[in-house]
Amino acid sequence: MKKFVLVLLLALCLPAASLALPLTSADIAKMVQDCPTLEEYRGAEPAVIWSRKQLYTQDSQGRAVKSTSYVILCGATARLGWLQDQLIAPNGGHIELEQAAIFDPGTAKLLHNLPYDRDELAEHGRLIVNFPKMDDVYVLVLSYRQIFAEPNVMEDIAWLGSEYPTWEGSVQIRIAKDQALDWESSTDAIPTIDVDETFRRYGWFYFKQPANRGMRGMLESSDPYVVFSLTTGPATAVAMMRDLEERRWPGLPEKYVVNEGSPRDKALKTIEKFWRSADRLPGRGTWRSARMIPAGGPWTTWESMYLLASWLQKQGWKAEVWFQHVLPQDRESISCAPALTHPVFLLSEPGSKKSWYYVPGQPGEPGKLPVSLRGKTLYAAGTKKLRRHSVGGTRLEKNRLSIAWNLDVDADCIVSGTVDIRARNNWVETCESLADGRKDQIYSLFPGLEGWIDLDRDLDISPLGSQGFKLVLPVKARSGIEGQQGLMIGLPSIAPGPMMRLLDVGSSAVLKYPFVVEQSYRVQLPKGYRSMGAPLKMEQGSMVSSYTSQYRINQRKNQLEGEEKLIQSSTRVDVPYLGGFKRVIETWGTWRGTSLALMPVGRSK
Numbered sequence: 001m002k003k004f005v006l007v008l009l010l011a012l013c014l015p016a017a018s019l020a021l022p023l024t025s026a027d028i029a030k031m032v033q034d035c036p037t038l039e040e041y042r043g044a045e046p047a048v049i050w051s052r053k054q055l056y057t058q059d060s061q062g063r064a065v066k067s068t069s070y071v072i073l074c075g076a077t078a079r080l081g082w083l084q085d086q087l088i089a090p091n092g093g094h095i096e097l098e099q100a101a102i103f104d105p106g107t108a109k110l111l112h113n114l115p116y117d118r119d120e121l122a123e124h125g126r127l128i129v130n131f132p133k134m135d136d137v138y139v140l141v142l143s144y145r146q147i148f149a150e151p152n153v154m155e156d157i158a159w160l161g162s163e164y165p166t167w168e169g170s171v172q173i174r175i176a177k178d179q180a181l182d183w184e185s186s187t188d189a190i191p192t193i194d195v196d197e198t199f200r201r202y203g204w205f206y207f208k209q210p211a212n213r214g215m216r217g218m219l220e221s222s223d224p225y226v227v228f229s230l231t232t233g234p235a236t237a238v239a240m241m242r243d244l245e246e247r248r249w250p251g252l253p254e255k256y257v258v259n260e261g262s263p264r265d266k267a268l269k270t271i272e273k274f275w276r277s278a279d280r281l282p283g284r285g286t287w288r289s290a291r292m293i294p295a296g297g298p299w300t301t302w303e304s305m306y307l308l309a310s311w312l313q314k315q316g317w318k319a320e321v322w323f324q325h326v327l328p329q330d331r332e333s334i335s336c337a338p339a340l341t342h343p344v345f346l347l348s349e350p351g352s353k354k355s356w357y358y359v360p361g362q363p364g365e366p367g368k369l370p371v372s373l374r375g376k377t378l379y380a381a382g383t384k385k386l387r388r389h390s391v392g393g394t395r396l397e398k399n400r401l402s403i404a405w406n407l408d409v410d411a412d413c414i415v416s417g418t419v420d421i422r423a424r425n426n427w428v429e430t431c432e433s434l435a436d437g438r439k440d441q442i443y444s445l446f447p448g449l450e451g452w453i454d455l456d457r458d459l460d461i462s463p464l465g466s467q468g469f470k471l472v473l474p475v476k477a478r479s480g481i482e483g484q485q486g487l488m489i490g491l492p493s494i495a496p497g498p499m500m501r502l503l504d505v506g507s508s509a510v511l512k513y514p515f516v517v518e519q520s521y522r523v524q525l526p527k528g529y530r531s532m533g534a535p536l537k538m539e540q541g542s543m544v545s546s547y548t549s550q551y552r553i554n555q556r557k558n559q560l561e562g563e564e565k566l567i568q569s570s571t572r573v574d575v576p577y578l579g580g581f582k583r584v585i586e587t588w589g590t591w592r593g594t595s596l597a598l599m600p601v602g603r604s605k
Helices: 025-034 118-124 235-246 263-275 301-314 426-430 432-436 441-445 497-504 575-587
Strands: 047-058 063-074 094-103 110-113 138-151 155-159 166-176 182-185 192-195 199-209 225-229 318-325 340-348 356-358 377-381 386-390 400-409 414-424 460-464 468-478 480-482 487-490 515-524 529-531 538-541 545-554 559-568 595-600
Touching: 025 138, 063 094, 063 155, 235 301, 235 318, 235 377, 263 301, 301 318, 301 340, 340 377, 414 426, 426 432, 426 468, 432 441, 441 497, 497 575, 538 575, 545 575, 559 575
Parallel strands: 047 166, 400 515
Antiparallel strands: 047 063, 063 138, 094 110, 094 138, 155 225, 166 199, 182 225, 192 199, 318 340, 318 377, 340 356, 377 386, 400 414, 414 468, 460 468, 480 487, 487 595, 515 559, 529 595, 538 545, 545 559
């Protein structure tokens, strides 16, 4: 397996000219020679980001300008909606498209310059680019600039990971020589610093960054970032929260308002109905000026929180928006409002003095502490500083992901039934992208569901008390062949994406939490057929983890029954144990490479 390890280059910062646009056929031809093909990723990736650059500068009036460019090698099945989520003007500023084009990697010729909605850009600050469906491999070039409103304010969080693996990337910052930059890197990487007579330049350069696929990783270092600012203290975060709190938000669209049930049920069902709709844009850390937001939506995630809070307050509720932050916050902390993450509500029902946290999109027992907030620190706006609340709660519960297949096989090789997926405790946070209503993320979290489920259906997600949530999906596919001797049936199997990403670890690592993953099967065999046998019992172990699987044929019920289980008992994996750790994970998935052989009753082997 190809090893993808974040590598920071200790080299001189590249000048701004390295982002020279537009890219030409000659540029693409050189990248075709220098960059990997999709085949080098063993067919596991529908796209690879050849180049991703984030450059921060200042214009003549001292306003921050962020230039972002992508060059992506895409297969026919590549999904690009995650890019669309980034193309939004910052609060009070604007966004400009520099290049959006499709190239042929075989000839390096330009195929299309992509159109965009100019009215939407002018009126609502969104760059809606028409990403086409292509039948073959292609190269997408996308580059844009975001110009911020406030002079002498430059702060941001630059995430290094993307939806697909990044071959090479950079974060570069250019400020005036007499300015000082405060920064912090989650990887502890030291930037290159280059100073001349006019500018001070900082640069972080990285190679072979694994995909995050819109999900949170299981390693402490899974979601690398660089946070930076010209100032310290909470002023910009407080100003952002105050601005959004004090706006005159419109009413919630009536199509989302639920009018049946108790006041609590009506309010929470309304939140969930809106949260999973197309009127909430899933991009994180983004908010626009009031004049840019269309009266009827859609709204970004942060805008949606304050829209919903305003609606709740009109219903007599007390509703506050609180955030987490990637860094502990005090008066000396780096000033960075975009580094606020994971907004939640603090709610009080009409006439009640009791307050409780509620995480939109995350099933839980109303009034109980959401499991994803245990051990976290939350922040909300005070008068001039951030209010802070450290949430208690034990971290000792078992972090369990349970997958249960209840299937029926018929004589035409049709496999149908349900899969019941249950995420408990820390797995809830790892699977949080389900809360975004982005159904395509389900394949990233649970690879193996492709071809088995209908994503046009609503997701049936419900709480497991205060421990987590369950997702029940109907499954159906023709999965097998009929031969002279009987049937060969392929059964579905989920290989959880966050767990399988641990195979990318190249050195000692620290996991966020120990965990258990289990996958069980009850498969009803077709009448008139019997199984030729169940897979043999398997065990695999290491110093930090173990795997077991065991199956049997219930002759009385004519069913296949069994399960596999992986237990990761330690959060630390040192180099001597790395090989065993990976072998245990690689063993996962009994039915990924095994078929179920069925023979007509009465026929001998």
